[in-house]
Amino acid sequence: MKIMIVIPARLASSRLSEKLLLRAGGKSVLQHTYEAAGRATVADRVIVAADDPRLVAEVNSFGGEARLTSVDCQSGTDRIAEVALMHEDIDIFVNVQGDEPELDAQVIDAVASLLASRPDADIATAACPIDTTDKLEDPACVKVVMGSEDRAVYFSRAAVPHARDGASEALLSGQPPAYWQHIGLYAYRRDFLLWFATQPPGRLENIEKLEQLRAIEAGKTIVVAAVGPSPRGIDTLDDFRAFQSRLDG
Incomplete structure (x- = not known):
């Protein structure tokens, strides 16, 4: 199965303004999260689904891959579904939140592998x-x-x-x-994700x-x-x- 990690990234935050762009150890929170996701072994590709050009520019600055998604997306899941529409070849999409810089890559692998092994899910x-x-x-x-x-x-x-x-x-x-x-880490089958985003x-x-x-x-x-x-x-x-x-x- 082909698996892609997508990081939905929203610039605004009610509790901590523009937190994904805050820097620690010389890197933004978003870069730390991107690199953590990249350490997972189940996926060949990591994409940031951003709601603002500043986030896209930040990802480009550290050599990552980003896509600017519609302002009409109401949630991170909607942003991932928008990416999924463009990638019919991907079977499973993994949702990694952009504010999780310390997420263990083994957890990503465990969740994605579990879904891949359970055709009933x-x-x-x-x-x-x-x-x-x-x-x-x-x-x-x-x-x-x-x-x-x-x-x-x-x-x-x-x-x-x-x-x-x-x-x-x-x-x-x-x-x-x-x-x-x-x-709050999810792996979705593509057809389910596209259905879910319409409900x-x-x-x-x-x-x-x-x-x-x-x-x-x-x-x-x-x-x-x-x-x-x-x-x-x-x-x-x-x-x-x-x-x-x-x-x-």
């Missing part, structure tokens, strides 16, 4: 165990409930599955894990503000690769400063 994604109450109760930490054969049953900002008697230490440290944190937001999606619930509600199959903890992306100035500090060692 439309999407693959990743999750890591949750082992603290703070993270379990944090609505910014999205949870995924998995059924048999690693299929995603539901995604939520709430602590699911809900423990009637409270999330005990045994539940938080048990094997297999009871709680899983969703990692209106679903009822559950509108409630939880989680795009993947559109697929769940429509009866599509999402499979989940279990991986280790992943560094968080850059949403705030504190996140960026923490990333700078890690780079400086």
